[in-house]
Amino acid sequence: MSRRVATLVTGERTRAQVREASRAERHRAAEMRREQRERDRQLKAAQKAIWAGDYLPPEGEAGPRMGRSLVPAHARAERATTRVLRTQYPFVAEEGLGxxxxxxxxxxxxxxxxxxxxxxxxxxxxxxxxxxxxxxxxxxxxxxxxxxxxxxxxxxxxxxxxxxxxxxxxxxxxxxxxxxxxxxxxxxxxxxNPLDEGRRPERDLDGKVVTDELWARTVQRQRHSLLGALTSALLGRPLDQDDHTALDTAIDATVKRGGVPLVPTVVEELLAPSLTAGLPLGAATSEQLAAMGRAAGLALQRITRTGDLAGMFDGPSTxxxxxxxxxxxxxxxxxxxxxxxxxxxxxxxxxxxxxxxxxxxxxxxxxxxxxxxxxxxxxxxxxxxxxxxxxxxxxxxxxxxxxxxxxxxxxxxxxxxxxxxxxxxxxxxxxxxxxxxxxxxxxxxxxxxxxxxxxxxxxxxxxxxxxxxxxxxxxxxxxxxxxxxxxxxxxxxxxxxxxxx
Incomplete structure (x- = not known):
C-alpha cells in the first residue's frame, strides 16, 4: 500500500503555510494603521497646543531682544556675524529700495x-x-x-x-x-514779470505740435490762472462771473495793445477799459465793463503801486x-x-x-x-x-x-x-x-x-x-x-x- 510523501521542492508552500503568511500580513497591515492613527492623533494634539495660547500682537511681542518690535532710534545696536544671524528671523529684514x-x-x-x-x-x-x-x-x-x-x-x-x-x-x-x-x-x-510767456515747448502734453494758436491759448490760460489766484487771495473770496469776464477781457486787451504784457496794464484795462479787445457778452458799455472789473482792478493795484510788493512786478523782467x-x-x-x-x-x-x-x-x-x-x-x-x-x-x-x-x-x-x-x-x-x-x-x-x-x-x-x-x-x-x-x-x-x- 503506497503512502503520500510531502513535496521537497524549494519555493513551494503548503496550504497551511500560505494561510499563516496571510494572517501575518493582515496583522502587520493592522499594526501599521494603528501606528498611523496614533501619529495623526499626536500631530493634531501638537497643532492644537501651538494655537491654544494667545496670538502674537500685530507689532510683535514687546520686550528687549524680541526681534519683532519697531526699534526706536535710541535702541542699542547688537552685533553678530552673518553666520549666526542668517538663522534668526531671516524674513524680517527689509530688502530696501535698492x-x-x-x-x-x-x-x-x-x-x-x-x-x-x-x-x-x-x-x-x-x-x-x-x-x-x-x-x-x-x-x-x-x-x-x-x-x-x-x-x-x-x-x-x-x-x-x-x-x-x-x-x-x-x-x-x-x-x-x-x-x-x-x-x-x-x-x-x-x-x-509774472505775465512773461515763458518757454514754448515743441509739443503739448498729448504729443501734438504746439501751433501759434495753441500757444496763444496756453499763455492766456496761464495768465488768467495766475491773476485769478492773486485776485481771489487779495479779495478774500472766490471770483464771480463778473470778475472772470472782466479779467479775461483785460488780459486780451493788454496783449492786443502790443509790447510786453504787464500787470499794471491789466489793472488799467480793468479800471478804465480801452475796448481794444471789444466788449464781451454781458457788458453793453465800457462803463458797465469797468464796474464789473472794479473790484479785481483795485485788488491787483495793491501789488503794483502800494503794499510790500510795489516795484517788483510792475515792469519787464530784469x-x-x-x-x-x-x-x-x-x-x-x-x-x-x-x-x-x-x-x-x-x-x-x-x-x-x-x-x-x-x-x-x-x-x-x-x-x-x-x-x-x-x-x-x-x-x-x-x-x-x-x-x-x-x-x-x-x-x-x-x-x-x-x-x-x-x-x-x-x-x-x-x-x-x-x-x-x-x-x-x-x-x-x-x-x-x-x-x-x-x-x-x-x-x-x-x-x-x-x-x-x-x-x-x-x-x-x-x-x-x-x-x-x-x-x-x-x-x-x-x-x-x-x-x-x-x-x-x-x-x-x-x-x-x-x-x-
Whole structure:
C-alpha cells in the first residue's frame, strides 16, 4: 500500500503555510494603521497646543531682544556675524529700495544704506508719482535733507529749482553747485514779470505740435490762472462771473495793445477799459465793463503801486532765467517774513519759474516749494499749485512740498469743504511722505492725514534731529540722514545757534 510523501521542492508552500503568511500580513497591515492613527492623533494634539495660547500682537511681542518690535532710534545696536544671524528671523529684514539714486543715510531698522530717487522708483512702479511731502518741527532737519538731496542728485543729472526761498537759506547751496540766485526786493531793484510767456515747448502734453494758436491759448490760460489766484487771495473770496469776464477781457486787451504784457496794464484795462479787445457778452458799455472789473482792478493795484510788493512786478523782467543751470533759486529774504503779501510773492515767482521750465525736453528736475504752509490758508493759490502738480509726469518734474505741521491743512477750511478737499488732494498727489519729529499736539493730525499706524506715530514722537520716517508708496523706512563735513557747513540753517539743523 503506497503512502503520500510531502513535496521537497524549494519555493513551494503548503496550504497551511500560505494561510499563516496571510494572517501575518493582515496583522502587520493592522499594526501599521494603528501606528498611523496614533501619529495623526499626536500631530493634531501638537497643532492644537501651538494655537491654544494667545496670538502674537500685530507689532510683535514687546520686550528687549524680541526681534519683532519697531526699534526706536535710541535702541542699542547688537552685533553678530552673518553666520549666526542668517538663522534668526531671516524674513524680517527689509530688502530696501535698492542702490539706485542719491545716498540719504542709514535705514535704522535693517542697518543698511538707504538710497532714493523718485524718478527711478516711478519707472519701477514702486510709486505712482515722483512728488514728495516733507513735514517736521522747526530744527528737526528737514531743510538739510532737501538741500543734501539736491546736491547729491546733481551727480545723476537732476536739476533743482526753488521758486521761493523765503529765508535765503538756499543761496549758499545754489552757489556751491554752480547755479544762479535771483534776489528780489534787494538794493539792485530786480523785477520779475509774472505775465512773461515763458518757454514754448515743441509739443503739448498729448504729443501734438504746439501751433501759434495753441500757444496763444496756453499763455492766456496761464495768465488768467495766475491773476485769478492773486485776485481771489487779495479779495478774500472766490471770483464771480463778473470778475472772470472782466479779467479775461483785460488780459486780451493788454496783449492786443502790443509790447510786453504787464500787470499794471491789466489793472488799467480793468479800471478804465480801452475796448481794444471789444466788449464781451454781458457788458453793453465800457462803463458797465469797468464796474464789473472794479473790484479785481483795485485788488491787483495793491501789488503794483502800494503794499510790500510795489516795484517788483510792475515792469519787464530784469533778470534772465537759465534752464540749463544745475540749480536755481529766487531769494526772498529781503521781504518781511510776517508780510501778508509774501504768499502772493511766492506765487508770482513760482509761476514765473514754472513757465520757464515748461516742456519735457529739459531733463528731470526738482521743484522745491519751501514754506509751503504759507499758501495753505489761500485756496486760490492752492488751486493753481494743484494744477501744476497734474503736469508732473508729463514734464519730468518732482514737486516737493516742505511744511512744518500737517495740521496746517486745518487752516484751509472745515472738514468736507471744497477748500479742504483741494489741500488734502494736493497731499494725496505725493507718493513719498517724509515725516520728521512732530510735536505732541501734532501727532493726531499726522496719524489722521497720513494714515500712520500707532507704532509709526510713537516712533515719530521720539525721533532725533536728522532722523525721519519715510513712507515710500506702501513701504515704510526709518532713516537717519548723514552729511559730510562740507555738506554740514553748506546746509547748516542753524549756524547762529551753533548747531546743525
Amino acid at each position: 542702490s539706485a539714486g542719491a545716498y540719504i543715510g542709514w535705514d535704522k531698522l535693517s542697518r543698511t544704506a538707504f538710497c532714493f530717487d523718485p524718478f527711478e522708483l516711478y519707472a519701477r512702479r514702486i510709486i505712482s508719482n515722483p512728488n514728495i511731502t516733507v513735514s517736521g518741527a522747526i530744527g528737526s532737519g528737514k531743510s538739510s535733507l532737501m538741500k543734501c538731496l539736491a546736491l547729491r542728485s546733481a551727480a545723476f543729472g537732476r536739476k533743482t529749482f526753488v521758486p521761493g526761498d523765503v529765508k535765503g537759506e538756499w543761496t549758499p547751496v545754489v552757489k556751491a553747485a554752480g547755479g544762479a540766485v535771483i534776489s528780489i526786493g534787494g538794493a539792485d531793484g530786480a523785477k520779475l 533778470v534772465r532765467f537759465d534752464p540749463a543751470a544745475p540749480m536755481m533759486s529766487v531769494d526772498l529774504r529781503n521781504i518781511p517774513q510776517g508780510s501778508e503779501a509774501l504768499p502772493l510773492l511766492m506765487t508770482c515767482t513760482g509761476s514765473w519759474m514754472e513757465s520757464a521750465l515748461r516742456g519735457a525736453d529739459l531733463g528731470q528736475r526738482y521743484m522745491i516749494y519751501e514754506e509751503a504752509h504759507r499758501l495753505m490758508p489761500l485756496p486760490g493759490l492752492l488751486d493753481r499749485m494743484r494744477d501744476q502738480f497734474k503736469l508732473t509726469r508729463a514734464w519730468g518734474t518732482a514737486n516737493v512740498i516742505v511744511i512744518h505741521r500737517l495740521s496746517d491743512l486745518d487752516a484751509v477750511g472745515a472738514a468736507g469743504s471744497r477748500e479742504r478737499a483741494v489741500a488734502e488732494g494736493l497731499l494725496a498727489d505725493t507718493s513719498t511722505r517724509v515725516v520728521y519729529r512732530q510735536e505732541s499736539d501734532q501727532l493726531e493730525a499726522a496719524r489722521r492725514t497720513l494714515g500712520m499706524s500707532e507704532a509709526a506715530v510713537r516712533a515719530v514722537s521720539h525721533l532725533i534731529v536728522g532722523s525721519g520716517l519715510w513712507m515710500v508708496g506702501k513701504r515704510t523706512f526709518l532713516v537717519g540722514h548723514q552729511r559730510t563735513r562740507w555738506e554740514a557747513q553748506v546746509t547748516d540753517t542753524d549756524a547762529g545757534m551753533g548747531a546743525g539743523a
